[in-house]
Structure formats: C-alpha cells, structure tokens
Amino acid sequence: MRYRPISPTVLAGELTDRIDALTAPRIVVAVDGAAGATGTAELADALVDPLRLRGRAALRVSARDFLRPASLRFEHGRTNPDARYTDWLDLGALRREVLEPLKGSGEVLPSLWDAERDRATRAGRVPLPEGAVVLLDGELLLGAGLAFDLAVHLWLSPAALRRRVPDGWAVPAYERYEDEVNPSSLADVVVRVDDPRHPALYTP
Secondary structure: OOEEEOOHHHHHHHHHHHHHOOOOOOEEEEEEOOOOOOOHHHHHHHHHHHHHHOOOOEEEEEHHHHEOOHHHHOOOOOOOHHHHHHOOEOHHHHHHHHHHHHOOOOEEOOOOEEOOOOEEOOOOOEEOOOOOEEEEEEOOOOOOOOOOOEEEEEEOOHHHHHHHOOOHHHHHHHHHHHHHOOHHHHOOEEEEOOOOOOOEEEOO
C-alpha cells in the first residue's frame, strides 16, 4: 500500500469535501478502527463543524452506545476476544434505530444503551432534515451488513496494533477482523494511524 502523509486538519478537510459531494437525501459516514487506539471519535468529531459550515446538519453517533447488555456481552467472560468480535455490538439495533430511519422518516435514535451503567439511555429521537449527515464511530463496523454511504477505516500496522490497543486481550479480535474481513478492502477511505499526530492517507 502507498500512503500520503497528511495532517489531521487537511484530512478532515478532504473528508468533508467527499461527504459534501454525496447526493443521498441523508448520509451516514462510518469511522471504523480499533477502540482506544485509532482516534475514531476524534476524527468523527472533527467533521461536525466543517459540515455544518457547509449547511449540513450533522449528528454524532457512537457504536459504543449500541452495545448489547452486559449479560449478553460477557456471557463468555469479560475478556473474551471472540465474543468482542461477534457479540458485543447490537447490529440489529444500530440498523433499526439509525440506518433504516435515515432512509425513511429521518428520525434517528442517537443512543440506545449505556454500557457503563448497563441500562437504557432513554434518549429521544432526533429528526434530521434532508442533507443531514450522521457520523458514526466505532470498531469492527465493516463487513457486518451495515449500509454506509462512506466508510473510513483507520488502520494500524500489526506492531502498532499490539502496542497501542489499551485492552491487550482484545488484540486477537482485531487480528481476526483484519484476516477475515480485510476492512481496508471494504472502506472508501483508508488512513494509517500508527502515529495519530501524523496520519497517512492510502492512495491506490
């Protein structure tokens, strides 16, 4: 792979250009990468104001607010990488409450489950006008049948993955994701973030 060094500010600007060029009535952008190591939330946050300056309503949603209850996530223990890979994210809820309403009523549920308190967030639905953008950050989002208008994958080299992921026990989940899904092949944009201060954009 060939990568072009790029500053975080320029990266946000180029992504804003790509998003603004999309023509669907409402748009969902996924920012995918290993939790706590790639800065998915920070990149998604950085896109909000530039989009709003262009007249786009922008709503931030985090996949971590659509995790399953602890009784389901931790059925095989709290540090099981296979469970993290297949069982933690409530794909059905994310599809039902966020992705499908974007193509219909436009009323999106921004969060469903507070994983720390292990209870429903009781969030209200947010009506989004045409032209709105949902910026969804999370891990292991690609290859699971979720429909995104633009997918950004923040990639770590194997050595950086092992070094930077805070939950060391979860590394096999990300390695399995790389081997089985190859998220870089599914993403519209791939950014190498071994050093998040100095990202590099993949150029085919």
